[in-house]
Amino acid sequence: MVDEDIVVDKLRFINEYTNDLKQMRGMSKSEYVEDVVIQRAVERTFMNLIQSCIDLAQHIRASESLSPSGTSKNEIESLGNAEIISRDVQEQIEEAVGFRNILAHRYGDVNHDVVYSVLHNDLHWFDQFQQEIAQWLQQRY
Template sequence: MTNKFILENKISSIKKYLKILDDYKDLSREKITNDVNTKGAVERYLYLATQATIDLAEAIISYKNYRKPATFSESFTILAEEKIIDKILEEKLTKMVGFRNALAHGYEKIDYEVVYDSLQNGPKDIGGFINIVEDLYS
């Protein structure tokens, strides 16, 4: 597989997850925090979108031969250092990584208010990153 194919594949996956999440954005905070099926779906697709975004960042780093990140969060730090993204987007995507880690490792400790807030803001931030990447590699 070529690097461009890998990037396009990651972007396609992310867009698919964001489209699914968009179906949940207009639900009430109560519906998302209290309905177990809705809560599970939102969690899962936020996790998948965030993980695919991390994978995309790592693919760009590899493609450009930037230094290897030690953590998922550092992937976005490197992209900011290399002027691919700005510091504001770096901070937002780094917060999404922290949220992803909470979903992956702390199911009993999940704050569903944070899940709701992540649903409202995370897809916009991820979409902004996708736009930057598409502009760079189109």
């Protein structure tokens, strides 16, 4: 059985990291590309945010005895297969897991234009992930 306190705690972290990233918006792309300190802050916050999504998915998958664990993307996939999150959100968060891997492991050079674009265009997927998990949890109790 899922531990409601763990889910709520992870949702709180996801919300905090998402809000932190929203506050880092506002500079032009050229300012962002030239500011290595801001780049590092954004990248690290993205890694923490995405890892929190993975951790939450792992907890739910294990607690609910969903499909066996595997990769981090499989953890997210198991939530989609169980209809805990929508397919659209599943696909976007799985894509974010790949993005996290690039940031964390530095596969090639990080494309700062891509990070800037994700910062400004894709944070709503994390809001949607939170909402869908919270709705699922609320329906259970």
